[in-house]
Amino acid sequence: MSDADALPMVVPDPSLPTRVRIHEVGARDGLQNEKATLPTEMKARFIHRLADAGLTTIEATSFVHPKWVPQLADAEALFPLVDDLPVALPVLVPNERGLDRALALGARRVAVFASATESFAKANLNRTVDEALAMFDPVVTRARTEGGHVRGYLSMCFGDPWEGPVPIPQVVRVCRALLAMGCDELSLGDTIGVATPGHVQALLTALNEAGVPTSALGVHFHDTYGQALANTLTALRHGVTTVDASAGGLGGCPYAKSATGNLATEDLVWMLRGLGIDTGVDLGRLVATSEWMAAHLGRPSPSRTVRALGRTTQPHKEQ
Amino acid sequence: MSDADALPMVVPDPSLPTRVRIHEVGARDGLQNEKATLPTEMKARFIHRLADAGLTTIEATSFVHPKWVPQLADAEALFPLVDDLPVALPVLVPNERGLDRALALGARRVAVFASATESFAKANLNRTVDEALAMFDPVVTRARTEGGHVRGYLSMCFGDPWEGPVPIPQVVRVCRALLAMGCDELSLGDTIGVATPGHVQALLTALNEAGVPTSALGVHFHDTYGQALANTLTALRHGVTTVDASAGGLGGCPYAKSATGNLATEDLVWMLRGLGIDTGVDLGRLVATSEWMAAHLGRPSPSRTVRALGRTTQPHKEQ
Incomplete structure (x- = not known):
């Protein structure tokens, strides 16, 4: 059995729901809490890859004032690059001004x-x-x-x-x-x-x-x-x-004191898959997406599942 | 509220046990899976600190042949340095030869x-x-x-x-x-x-x-x-x-592919404390012990709780 084939044995628990909807927050809550600001095209590619991995609700961006969240200042440029995807693409709006901007783009x-x-x-x-x-x-x-x-x-x-x-x-x-x-x-x-x-x-x-x-x-x-x-x-x-x-646990640097990282989507999907709870997510594609993102951010994903299943060595220098 | 004061709100779940015994494996299962071999005195100090933090069952070492587990080749030297502690100190014995060695020391x-x-x-x-x-x-x-x-x-x-x-x-x-x-x-x-x-x-x-x-x-x-x-x-x-x-999640390098790290004692204690389940462990002392060990091993603890509560910056170079 290779790592790529590693999947949990499926043993349902009848007291749990049979379906779960994952609300993927990596592209919004994740990226807004990363130090680096990524190019708009890379964010669009990220959202496309998340959809391709089977996620059906992908929070895309935020229409908060760029002064407060510079990482997502490109919401107007980004949204049209992803809005044809056949998934739900919620956006954060802090106030009426933000809502105006979102509605104007068709959100x-x-x-x-x-x-x-x-x-x-x-x-x-x-x-x-x-x-x-x-x-x-x-x-x-x-x-x-x-x-x-x-x-x-x-x-x-x-x-x-x-x-x-x-x-x-x-x-x-x-x-x-x-x-x-x-x-x-x-x-x-x-x-x-x-x-x-x-x-x-x-x-x-x-x-x-x-x-x-x-x-x-x-x-x-x-x-x-x-x-x-x-x-x-x-x-x-x-x-x-x-x-x-959040894909790959994006949103909290794993080395910071009081890291506030989101639950990693991959760790959640591993559990749900073992429980026989349908999410529609292709774990291999999702892990590959998070590895690609981790490489761009220049640090390993804090997701245990990404580390265990990842095909590449995570970017890290042993001391 | 400072980080040092951070503790979960206690909300018991009546369907769970009221007491849990933690079998601490960091000094045996943890250290035998670390690359570095520590000096005997440091292992003894580690076990003393674990006992001082309130752990009551501390697996101390292994009497497997040193050829297979060189990290624990000093079992005969180590055990007498800890066997006066008022805690249970189980040891691993792989066979009758190992049992002879353990019994001879009074284990x-x-x-x-x-x-x-x-x-x-x-x-x-x-x-x-x-x-x-x-x-x-x-x-x-x-x-x-x-x-x-x-x-x-x-x-x-x-x-x-x-x-x-x-x-x-x-x-x-x-x-x-x-x-x-x-x-x-x-x-x-x-x-x-x-x-x-x-x-x-x-x-x-x-x-x-x-x-x-x-x-x-x-x-x-x-x-x-x-x-x-x-x-x-x-x-x-x-x-x-x-x-x-395992204190600090010792036993699996957090950066290795397929890291096989043990459940971190601190993450377990956080959950049990929130559930009002008594373990007798002083979380602050335990975190300090794991930070001390992580510093000696030259890498951050994989325990999320150690990272969140730790008083020192974890040894890690941002890339």
């Missing part, structure tokens, strides 16, 4: 980015939580009037770097507000990676008890403390079927 | 190392599976006659690099044979890291159905594909309370 799937904590709302949006919600309200309304689909990201759902553990009722309140203004789905973010399985289960249960159906919820875990896949498994066991992941 | 907790597959038995022990079991039989009997406690490692319980997926009945047969000869506990090893949660659950269920109680089972997962913690969580949910882990 109809958009995402807003809210915070469960005051500290992060202040740091990231320079607003209170409620002021940020008020800013999103017309964005969500207009996007839906245009026939669009709106995802609401909610960051700091478990812990916050300034405030510590985040009370569950506080998260529930913001989730309900985002749904009330018209968001079609939410993505519950563990932005600093501190969540553990009991906490995940408790938040999902509290949301259900507050009237939020599991079908409206996606999960977005970070691997800062190595917990992302165990937390994802816990969410699947609760019935969640939308999981955010 | 009473020993472990044998069996294979679930013929290919690995041949490669690692130059015997068939049954020939290896026959070799262990007098070792187990004598160790128990001397009042000892015997752990039976079983490698390749899920997949084998030559044979691919390993049939569950084959694993069950060898487990039963090891228990029948007198092993007190088994450690089910996913030596190449391919297992996924449904497979873990299926093996544990099959073992129970064959009369093996969960209380006799420990699990030993590798993070080759990033699955170790999700698999461990699955085993805990099944009632397993003995989990093998």
Whole structure:
């Protein structure tokens, strides 16, 4: 058996969903957190390769002001290079100005980015939580009037770097507000990676008890403390079927202190494949794509599966 | 909140055990798979620091022939430097000669190392599976006659690099044979890291159905594909309370192709702490110990938690 043939034995767990939709965030959340800014053509090629690997929801870029996220300043140039792909291509819009830009290009799937904590709302949006919600309200309304689909990201759902553990009722309140203004789905973010399985289960249960159906919820875990896949498994066991992941674990330098890397799509696909859960992803093609990207970024992918299955030696100098 | 204070919010899951015993393998399984051979005094210091961090079962060394594992050739010199610690200090013994050496030093907790597959038995022990079991039989009997406690490692319980997926009945047969000869506990090893949660659950269920109680089972997962913690969580949910882990993830170079790193003790402790499961481990002390070891080995720890909580910059040159 060669490495290329290595695949897990398929043993389903009847208590888990039979299908999972991966919301691929590498091209947006991943690249916006990398130091390097890539050429537009390479980003387009990345998105094409992700689609070719079988991913069906690929967050493409962000229409935030270039001053804040210079890595994605080329959204207007990039979107037309990928919008003919037969996949969903949501884009992040921070406000009405961003929505105008996205709509002008024909984008109809958009995402807003809210915070469960005051500290992060202040740091990231320079607003209170409620002021940020008020800013999103017309964005969500207009996007839906245009026939669009709106995802609401909610960051700091478990812990916050300034405030510590985040009370569950506080998260529930913001989730309900985002749904009330018209968001079609939410993505519950563990932005600093501190969540553990009991906490995940408790938040999902509290949301259900507050009237939020599991079908409206996606999960977005970070691997800062190595917990992302165990937390994802816990969410699947609760019935969640939308999981955010980033090809090759893009988005957090694996050597930085407090690396905030996203769950690697390949590590997720390995688990789902072993569980017999269909995702449509060709793992070999996805690994090859992440290796290609890692080579351009000049550092090894933090994804364990990419390292194990990769055909090339990862760029790294032993010391 | 500083990094040093970062701890997960404690949210227990009533379906999980309330206590877990960590079987720390860094000093044996970890160091025997590192390229560098450390001085005896440093190994002794490592074991002392692990005990000081609250670990209660620390596999100390191996009495395999130095020709096969030169990294642990100093077992006779090392054991007397640590045997006054108030913790369990099991040692690996490959055969009767190894047992003689261990008993002569006063060791009473020993472990044998069996294979679930013929290919690995041949490669690692130059015997068939049954020939290896026959070799262990007098070792187990004598160790128990001397009042000892015997752990039976079983490698390749899920997949084998030559044979691919390993049939569950084959694993069950060898487990039963090891228990029948007198092993007190088994450690089910996913030596190449391919297992996924449904497979873990299926093996544990099959073992129970064959009369093996969960209380006799420990699990030993590798993070080759990033699955170790999700698999461990699955085993805990099944009632397993003995989990093998390696401080700092020692034992697999994180940059090698097909890195076969052990589950990092720190990543496990983070999850267990969040779940309110008592282990007695001081995470800060353990992280400091793994950072000290990583500095000596000249490369960053593959443990995500060590990287996130570490006080020093990990040894790595950006490219």
